[in-house]
Amino acid sequence: MNVPGAGADRPSPTLEEVAAHAGVSRATVSRVVNDSPKVSPEAKAAVERSIEALNYVPNRAARSLVTKRTDAIALVIAERESRLFADPVLAGMVTGIAAELANTDYMFVLVTAQGDEGRIANYVRNRHADGVILMSLHGDDGLLSLVERQKMPAVLSGRPLSNHVIPYVDSDNLGGARSAVEYLFGQGRKQVVTIAGPAEMCAGVDRLDGFRKGLPGDMRRNWRRLVATGNFTEDSGEAAMRDLLERQPALDAVFAANDLMAAGALRVLKATGRKVPDDVALVGFDDSHVARHTDPQLTSVRQPIEDLGRNMARLILRRLSDGAAVPEPIVLPTELVIRESA
Numbered sequence: 001m002n003v004p005g006a007g008a009d010r011p012s013p014t015l016e017e018v019a020a021h022a023g024v025s026r027a028t029v030s031r032v033v034n035d036s037p038k039v040s041p042e043a044k045a046a047v048e049r050s051i052e053a054l055n056y057v058p059n060r061a062a063r064s065l066v067t068k069r070t071d072a073i074a075l076v077i078a079e080r081e082s083r084l085f086a087d088p089v090l091a092g093m094v095t096g097i098a099a100e101l102a103n104t105d106y107m108f109v110l111v112t113a114q115g116d117e118g119r120i121a122n123y124v125r126n127r128h129a130d131g132v133i134l135m136s137l138h139g140d141d142g143l144l145s146l147v148e149r150q151k152m153p154a155v156l157s158g159r160p161l162s163n164h165v166i167p168y169v170d171s172d173n174l175g176g177a178r179s180a181v182e183y184l185f186g187q188g189r190k191q192v193v194t195i196a197g198p199a200e201m202c203a204g205v206d207r208l209d210g211f212r213k214g215l216p217g218d219m220r221r222n223w224r225r226l227v228a229t230g231n232f233t234e235d236s237g238e239a240a241m242r243d244l245l246e247r248q249p250a251l252d253a254v255f256a257a258n259d260l261m262a263a264g265a266l267r268v269l270k271a272t273g274r275k276v277p278d279d280v281a282l283v284g285f286d287d288s289h290v291a292r293h294t295d296p297q298l299t300s301v302r303q304p305i306e307d308l309g310r311n312m313a314r315l316i317l318r319r320l321s322d323g324a325a326v327p328e329p330i331v332l333p334t335e336l337v338i339r340e341s342a
Contacts (some may be wrong), residue, residue: 001295001337001340002292004289005067010078011059012055012056013054013055014055015029015030015033017054018047018050018051018056018183018261019220020041020045020256021054022046022049022050022052023046023049024043024046024047028043028047029047029050031285032044032051033046033051046223051139055208057330058179058316065093065127070107070110070127070128070271071105071106071107071130071131072106072107072109072128072129072130072132073101073106073108073109073130073132073133073313073316073320074109074110074111074123074127074129074131074132075097075108075109075110075111075121075132075133075135076111076112076132076133076134076135076143076326077090077093077110077111077112077134077135077136078112078134078135078137078138078207079112079136081112082110083233084112086233087232087260088259088260088286088288088289088290088305089258089288089305090135090136090287090302092236092306092308092309093135093308093309093312094110094277094304094306094309095135095306095308095309096305096306096307096308096309096310096311096312096313097305097309097312097313098215098309099309099310100309100310100314100317101313103315104317105291106130106317107130109128109129109251111123113318117322120143121143121146121341122181123144124143124147124150124152125146125150127150129152130149130153130319130320131152131153131154131155131315131316131319132152132153132154132155132314133154133155133156133157133312133318134147134154134155134156134157134166134311135157135158136157136158136187136201137156137157137158137160137201138198138200138201144156144160144162144164144166145164147166148164148165148166153316153319153320153323154166154305154316154319155168155169155312155315155316155319156168156169157169157170157308157312158170158201158202158203159202159206159329160202160232161201161202161205165206165326167315167319167327167328167329167330168329168330169311169312169315169329169330169331169332170202170329170330170332171203171204171303171304171306171308171330171331171332171333171334172331172333172334173203173207173210173285173303173334174206174207174209174210174213175333175334176207176208176210176212176285176301176303176335177206177208177209177210177211177214177224177255177257177285177301177333178210178211178213178244179210179214179301179334179336180210180214180255180299181194181210181211181214181215181255181287181300182214183214183336183338183342184253184255184281184283184342185214185216187253187281187342189252189253189281190252191226191249191252191253191255192215192226192246192249192250192251192252192253192254192255193226193227193244193251193255193258193288194208194211194226194228194254194255194256194257195228195229195230195236195240195244195254195257195261195262196208196211196226196227196229196230196233197229197230197232197256197257197258198229198230198231198255199229199263201232201277202208203232203257203258204229204257207257207285208227208257211223211227211255217325218273225247225248228240228243228244228247230256230257231260232257232261233260233261233264234260234261234263234264234267235263235264235294236261236264237256237260237262237263237264237265237314238264238265238267238268239264239268239272239335240261240264241254241264241265241268242267245268245274249300250337251280251285252279252281253264253267253280253281253282253342254280254281254282254283255283256283256284256285257285258284258285258286258294259284259285259286259287259288259290259291259298259300260286260288261283262282262283262284262285262288262290262291262294262298262300262341263290263294263298264285265282266282266298266341269282276296276341277296277340277341280342281299281341282298282299283299283300283301283336283341283342284298284299284300284301285300285301286300286301286302286303286305287300287301287302287303287335287337288300288305291337291339292339294340294341296339297338297339297341298339298341299336299337299338299339299340299341299342300336300337300339301334301335301336301337302334302335302336302337303334304332304333305333308332311330315327315330
């Protein structure tokens with residue numbers, strides 16, 4: 001028998017052809033394709049057999065008009081493309097998200113937002129995605145409020161800085177930073193300073209809080225003099241290290257709030273004749289590939305970067321499968337990895 005749709009050059013069969021093959025109405029085929037419960041098990045089985053036999057591919061655009069779904073999940077990153085691919089943490093999280101979504105029917109759409117917030121707001125308002133993952137937000141980003149007003153399923157990378165109810169996935173930034181600082185004092189260091197992250201990002205805030213809590217009691221009273229702030233880039237790490245050397249020339253240890261800033265700090269320390277770790281111990285945060293490619297290799301607080309991404313994907317899938325679900329935040333543990341720099 002000649003099967004309609006056979007042959008590599010033939011266009012995908014229509015709903016009418018699937019209906020004729022299955023012996024049902026076009027409306028029944030449409031209901032099956034759009035996951036409607038208003039189909040008998042027998043009719044559904046017949047349609048599914050015909051879909052497989054004819055190699056029918058549903059028209060995604062037409063299906064979206066019926067179901068009000070796009071079958072897409074958007075990852076919105078509030079950074080420029082150049083920052084995304086230069087930052088090993090952001091890149092690792094994207095890898096984890098993509099790996100978790102690979103075996104689903106959802107398309108994974110990457111949207112970078114910095115400098116064009118209006119376009120992203122329109123993207124959300126127009127429901128071009130069924131759900132969003134929000135990453136690397138700065139301060140009380142308006143996207144959070146917009147997503148909540150639109151009642152769009154969403155997951156946030158990192159703890160929100162203000163009172164939002166969107167579920168999030170984060171690392172134990174405070175505990176990890178505190179363990180690094182306590183380790184440095186435990187090694188006999190006397191003047192530990194920090195290169196902090198941005199004050200409008202949760203990772204910057206929590207890691208600075210961890211630094212402060214890791215200080216001995218007598219140093220906590222004037223802890224601000226021990227801080228210079230960067231923006232999680234190598235260049236900012238260099239600038240902050242120069243500032244700290246000028247203000248605190250007796251420093252003998254540095255905790256940098258990420259590995260990129262630590263790598264920048266290391267260049268400045270070498271350029272000024274400070275030996276690492278003999279003169280100055282240095283600890284980063286993330287345990288990214290950067291930590292293993294510096295000389296000396298960086299001691300760093302490890303956070304499970306790809307697992308963070310995988311958990312964000314799992315949370316958004318749960319929200320999409322159960323609209324009433326409000327998952328609890330997920331906070332993954334950190335671990336201090338000792339290498340040559342400390």
